[in-house]
Amino acid sequence: MLPSLSHAEILRYSRHLLIPEVGLAGQQKLKAASVLVIGTGGLGSPVALYLAAAGVGRIGLVDYDVVDTSNLQRQVIHGTSGLGVLKVESARQRMLDLNPDIQVEVYNEPFTSANAMRIAQDYDILIDGTDNFPTRYLVNDVCVLLGKANVYGSIFRFDGQVSVFDARRGPCYRCLFPEPPPPGLVPSCAEGGVLGVLPGTIGTLQATEALKLILGIGEPLIGKLLLFNALDMSFDFVNLRKHPRCRVCGPEPEVTELIDYEAFCGVPGHDHEEGSVGGGYDIEAAALAERLKQGNFIRLLDVREPHELQISQLENATLIPLGQLAARLSELDTAEEIVVFCKAGTRSARALELMVSAGFRKIKNLKGGINAWARQVDPSQPIY
């Protein structure tokens, strides 16, 4: 029995009711539906806004972060007045303002193997708007194990991908990507950046797919992957097939319960920069400033990209972008004391690892990167 619509709801959804493919029965299906949106960032913003506007009756939001200034270039569900507020709360307020007739349930916690089944079991569809590999594999496995559809979207700089993974009717995320890339090979958005409108494009496509699944109309992207590039304005589609030996949805699955996804991917389940490497290799910005002031010669090695010098710089630093470092190690002297830095410490940690394995011993990582320098030593430099 589908829920009925009030007169106010009929007026609100009149543009839907006029479409024969939706109609009154379709709108009732939307009202009866439940969707869990994992991540209320770049992708989650348009997904949550459009699902709320469309009248999806129950929408769950999972996120553990608070709204930060650097989010607002793309996370349009949040606003300047919400800085410092929990993302799930900020998003809920905006959604209920847009549509008070829906229910918004919030989970202010990271989505992990410990809570994922409990949170996900009460929803019809999951939408993957996460920002890291471990959580993407987790969302996939939850959907396969619970028999739910996973509306997938992913972005980087100008590239986006969209698909619907539903192991009951087609391949899953692991069929396409049986294993994650090695840690450090694929930069995250915090390191590599993303065009602000790109998650808008990809997130609205995810919302479209979710609505189609609920309404049972059209051709969902099951067994197909959409590849979008904003610079070329290209939309390419490729066919996906079930992997005959998929570890989670294949005929003899090895993964029959949730695993440790951070260990599986070798990276943390979030896109925050760690900034430190540990093992005695870190140097604080203030300590570095003190040593330089004492007149010690220290080679400052900047492993950022050349365009980042326009934002902030350390005096007399040598620039070798991380991607070129392996080929240009001969330009550096193992006898010199070296401090490696980047924006916030993630790329420099990788550079340090590379250099230590190449025999560099007198080497440190500037903890927290040039942003920490700007905070602790030189406030005339901006933080980005």
Place this chain on the structure above:
Amino acid sequence: MPTLRIPTPLRPYAAGQSEINVQGSTVAEALDELVHSYPALRQHLFSEDGDLRAFVNLYINDEDIRHLQGIQTPIGEGDRLLLIPSIAGG
């Protein structure tokens, strides 16, 4: 001549290009020539033993080469090779 689309994450290793004309009559020959012209791409596509890395998805037109003849799949004029990157941003 077949073309190969380079996804954003790999463009820095291919002189910033988005699409490259490739030569060869099979995928293997085209990739050989590609990493010869752009050596920095090699570590992103091949393991140390020279096999295509497991997380690299290569499509000809809209089909996965794993469902064709793998890297021995013949290619010809007008074929479009797509490299599908693992990206995780959200």
